[in-house]
Amino acid sequence: MPPAPEHTHHIKIRSTQLEMNPNPAASARQGEDNVEGKLRAAEEQLQQLEQQREELERQKREVESLNVRKREFIGAQAELTDKMSATVTRIDREVIDMKQEIEELEQCRACLASHLGKLEKINPDSWNRDSLATNIERAMTVAEHADDEFSQAADYFSRTRSANIFNGAKARRILSGDFGRQFRNGLAFNLPVIILGGIALIAYLVK
Incomplete structure (x- = not known):
């Protein structure tokens, strides 16, 4: 038998593969850049x-x-x-x-206004001689009642912020007790005599 033919395979190697470091400067620059x-x-x-x-x-x-x-x-x-x-x-x-004081003041005002109206209606000049004693007694009763109410109100509100409403008026009575009653009675009985005596005195002085 003839011998078998030999097959030869040629391996091609790129030059770049054989050159491990063809340019050292470029490689160093690349490393610095990194x-x-x-x-x-x-x-x-x-x-x-x-x-x-x-x-x-x-x-x-x-x-x-x-x-x-x-x-x-x-x-x-x-x-x-x-x-x-x-x-x-x-x-x-x-x-x-x-509010409570306002309510009390309203009640006080109504009470005093009522007494004021009664006092203002009294006209002593209209009293005649026959009813003089009765009129004086009745008028003094009205005055005493009014004065008593006023005195109580002044005393009560003197302890509140409304004390100046009464202008420092003190609780007192104009006429009260036996003395006032005797004085009124004496004035009622003696007033005609006093009036006649005064008229007589004026007539005597005029002459």
Whole structure:
């Protein structure tokens, strides 16, 4: 048998594969570029972190300032609440007292106005001699009653804020007791004599 033919395979190797470092300067420059890129990226990251830190510190200061203002408000709120609550309570009491006093003043006014009307209707000049004693007694009764009411009102309101309404008038009676009654009776009986005596005296002086 003839021998088998031999097959030869030629392996082609690129020159670039055989040259491990064809340009050292370019490789070094490429490495420097990589380092610089990493440094720039790190610096940018540090700058971002610094900005974040500053932002967090700013927010922290803002929160602390707000907390300070909040505490100030809470203190002012408590103080104002206590002060205004006490004042409102006093005003409520004052209003109640004033309303009660106004009602009492209205009643007092009605009473005094009634007595005033009665006093103003009395006209001593219209009294005749026959009914003089009766008219005087009746008039003095009206006056005494009015004076008694006025004195009681002045005494009562002297202890209130309306004391100046009565101009410092003291509780007193114009005529009261046995002396007043005797004086009125004596005046009633002696008034005609006094009047006649006065007329006679005037006539004597005119002559």
